[in-house]
Amino acid sequence: MADPSSELLAWFDRTGRDLPWRGTRDPYAIWVSEIMLQQTRVETVRPYYRRFLERFPTPEALAKAPIDEVLALWSGLGYYRRARLLHRAAGEVVAKGRFPTTAAELEELPGIGPYTAAAVASIAFDEAVAVLDGNVERVISRWIAFAEPPRAAAAKLRLREVAASLLDPERPGDSNQALMELGALVCRPRSPSCDACPLVASCAAYREGDPEAYPLPVEKRATERRRHLAVLVERKDEILLFRRSDDEDLLAGIWEIPWVRLRDDGATAELHLGTRYGGSWSLGETLRLVRHGITYRDIEVELRRGELSEAGELAEGAEAGWFRRDEIESLPTSSLLEKLLR
DNA sequence: AAACCGTGGGC
DNA sequence: TGCCCAAGGTT
Numbered sequence: 001m002a003d004p005s006s007e008l009l010a011w012f013d014r015t016g017r018d019l020p021w022r023g024t025r026d027p028y029a030i031w032v033s034e035i036m037l038q039q040t041r042v043e044t045v046r047p048y049y050r051r052f053l054e055r056f057p058t059p060e061a062l063a064k065a066p067i068d069e070v071l072a073l074w075s076g077l078g079y080y081r082r083a084r085l086l087h088r089a090a091g092e093v094v095a096k097g098r099f100p101t102t103a104a105e106l107e108e109l110p111g112i113g114p115y116t117a118a119a120v121a122s123i124a125f126d127e128a129v130a131v132l133d134g135n136v137e138r139v140i141s142r143w144i145a146f147a148e149p150p151r152a153a154a155a156k157l158r159l160r161e162v163a164a165s166l167l168d169p170e171r172p173g174d175s176n177q178a179l180m181e182l183g184a185l186v187c188r189p190r191s192p193s194c195d196a197c198p199l200v201a202s203c204a205a206y207r208e209g210d211p212e213a214y215p216l217p218v219e220k221r222a223t224e225r226r227r228h229l230a231v232l233v234e235r236k237d238e239i240l241l242f243r244r245s246d247d248e249d250l251l252a253g254i255w256e257i258p259w260v261r262l263r264d265d266g267a268t269a270e271l272h273l274g275t276r277y278g279g280s281w282s283l284g285e286t287l288r289l290v291r292h293g294i295t296y297r298d299i300e301v302e303l304r305r306g307e308l309s310e311a312g313e314l315a316e317g318a319e320a321g322w323f324r325r326d327e328i329e330s331l332p333t334s335s336l337l338e339k340l341l342r
Numbered sequence: 343a344a345a346c347c348g349t350g351g352g353c
Numbered sequence: 354t355g356c357c358c359a360a361g362g363t364t
Binding site for chain 1: 357358359360361362363
């Protein structure tokens with residue numbers, strides 16, 4: 001009874017959180033939760049998950065919805081490509097006529113990689129396949145004092161092997177979730193609570209005395225900062241928005257207020273949103289400039305005083321329109337717009 | 343393989 | 354403030 005696998009599962013049974021996507025065996029619901037949870041915290045996902053499943057309770061409901069409605073429910077969650085791929089994959093499931101039941105089959109769907117395939121297969125279908133997410137990487141790296149950064153494919157393979165050795169074949173879904181839960185609550189990136197850890201007795205990093213030393217750091221690229229200017233343009237009770245082209249890499253198909261890149265000296269240097277704009281808007285409408293800051297990974301958007309002077313036109317694939325605030329809720333938007341209207 | 347995609351919380 | 358980094362996948 002003192003083997004690590006049993007200790008881990010017993011700990012999970014005792015202290016595991018009661019999350020909305022636990023307590024269901026519906027593979028579709030579990031799938032949706034796993035997509036939303038990609039690189040996204042549990043507390044952020046909660047409200048989105050509830051609304052999304054309420055509106056799209058089945059793959060059929062999701063598949064037949066227009067993509068803009070899917071994106072509207074995803075608005076503010078980030079990584080919008082996830083929503084597009086989920087929508088596309090739902091169409092494939094419906095076309096196929098049945099839900100994929102193995103990790104190998106699941107991984108063929110767009111947006112489902114090794115992690116998500118293993119998570120859905122183990123949780124919904126009891127397939128004894130180990131997940132390797134950021135939590136498991138950290139837990140296992142510490143448990144075996146893994147001496148290389150979890151970057152190369154070979155390193156990940158090794159970590160997954162060890163994770164698999166901790167799997168209870170009778171309860172693979174709970175075993176996987178236990179490892180992730182442990183990483184999220186106890187074996188945290190900083191200040192792990194080794195006192196509360198069910199694996200402490202066999203943890204190599206703990207024995208060495210400095211569990212935080214693992215996993216070994218992955219080299220990170222330098223980030224470039226760019227400054228932008230964003231402007232809220234209003235006329236009466238309407239706001240001017242632009243819909244970014246579906247071909248954009250960043251925020252494809254998302255409605256936003258106009259923002260432009262600034263040169264280092266603060267002058268407008270480059271037009272964003274795939275748009276050109278300027279005098280053509282200023283047809284007597286009120287230009288209201290708002291102060292606000294928002295940061296994408298390496299892009300700072302700053303709302304501040306500015307002059308719009310260049311004449312312009314809409315770029316290929318982009319679209320412009322005036323909307324009342326109550327209409328904007330049903331549009332695909334980003335957090336920039338959501339914060340602005342808050 | 344490395345770079346890219348959004349956002350928010352924690353320190 | 355600035356930086357880390359989160360239930361990753363795609364290219």
